[in-house]
Amino acid sequence: MNKLLVASMISTTMLMTGCASIIKGSTQTLTFTSVPESAKIEIKNSAGQSIHVGQTPTTVTLKKGAGYFKPAEYQITFSKDGFAAKTVVVKGTISGWYFGNIIFGGLIGLLAVDPATGAMYSFKPEDINAVLEATAEKMPTTDKTLAVVFTDQVPQDVMARAIQINK
Incomplete structure (x- = not known):
């Protein structure tokens, strides 16, 4: 009886995972830099x-999903x-690991686990750099x-407006 219970727990665990959930997870760490710094x-x-x-x-860990099948x-x-302030939009796009469910995760991973956890998405680029332009009224x-x-x-x-310097 114990062997049957252990076997059913292992198979349930295997069926309840998705490929992207296993490989990439439901969050992603992004790095944010700017010119000028601080x-x-x-x-x-x-x-x-x-x-x-x-x-x-700074680096920040963000959730990749906002709901079922919603990045x-x-x-x-x-x-x-x-x-001048600058606003950048970062939106999740479908990760290639999501399609690994066709081979490894099965329908449970393809239609339930990865879409529900947001693991099917990824953010690109992972390093976001903003170049801020100085305002005329208050130059640092x-x-x-x-x-x-x-x-x-x-x-x-x-x-x-850049000038190339050759030396």
């Missing part, structure tokens, strides 16, 4: 509730005195920061 960051969920307030650079969506606002005078960023992370209007 900008205030506020993260709001799709209902408009503030779920995190902090300062860059989470967050608005991240970066702000700092003397700079004491913050002297050197930031190195890739040109593809700099907004097009800022790149248009």
Whole structure:
């Protein structure tokens, strides 16, 4: 009788898991940075509730799902005195691991576990960098920061004003 109970518990556990739930989980840690550093960051969920307030650079763990078959969506606002605020939207997209349920997780993982836990989604990119533009009325005078960023992370209007230095 004990062997039957153990076998049924193991098989129930195997059937109640989804591939994405096992591999990636229902939360994801994202890294937030800004140019200039030490900008205030506020993260709001799709209902408009503030779920995190902090300062860059920071890492925050966010839930990937907002309900059954519904990806989470967050608005991240970066702000700092003397700079224009910038808002970035991060929304979950279907993870490739979700399709692993076809082979490993079965219908339970495909239609129940991963959609209910939000594990079927992932956020990309995992590193979010905001470049804040200085406002004309209040230019910072004491913050002297050197930031190195890739040109593809700099907004097009800022790149248009960039000057190439050849030496």
